[in-house]
Amino acid sequence: MVHKHTVLAAGWLTCAVGAVFAMSGDARSAPQVREVSVRADQxxxxxxxxxxxxxxxxxxxxxAVDIPHSFTIDGYRISKRAAAGQTVTFxxxxxxxxxxxxxxxxxKDDRCKQMHGELSVK
Ligand SMILES: [Cu+2]
Known part of the structure; x- marks a missing residue:
């Protein structure tokens, strides 16, 4: 019984250490992540x-705060629709x-044509 617990603890420790190394490795090689929140309303x-x-x-x-809206960027072939009051992530x-x-x-609502924004990638 005691032996079994020791093995489990050692296994867990190996996993934890492995995860830490994996994370630091990613931080060096992985691209930067930019988090952006966009609200569509009125x-x-x-x-x-x-x-x-x-x-x-x-x-x-x-x-999409009030009614369904989409976030569409033709240049990146992205079009994501959110229902009223809902959030989508991508x-x-x-x-x-x-x-x-x-x-x-x-x-559905003609006034959605008024909705414009710009993504700048430099
Ligand atoms: Cu809309």
């Missing part, structure tokens, strides 16, 4: 401008530079 995005560096992993938390690698317009492509 036919506008907030913020309407997102600045990132090239090759960053952009983690977007997108919330990520992509900003592997091309440029200003990329984003907008809401939902057609």
């Amino acid at each position: 036919y506008a995005f907030a913020p309407s401008r997102i600045d990132v560096q090239k090759d960053e992993i952009v983690k977007v938390t997108f919330t 990520e992509f690698r900003a592997d091309r530079t440029g200003p990329f317009p984003f907008y809401c492509n939902l057609t």
Whole structure:
């Protein structure tokens, strides 16, 4: 019984140490992660401008506050829809530079056409 516990503890310790090494390894080689929260409310995005560096992993938390909206960037072939009051998360690698317009492509409410923003990748 005592022996079994010792083996379990040693196994756990090996895992923990392994995880720490794996994490520090990732920190050196993995790309930077940029977390961005975007709210769509009353036919506008907030913020309407997102600045990132090239090759960053952009983690977007997108919330449609009042009615369904989408976060659409043609330049990155991204279109994510959120239902009213809901949040969707997604990520992509900003592997091309440029200003990329984003907008809401939902057609149910005509005023969604007013929704514009810009992603800047430098
Ligand atoms: Cu919309």
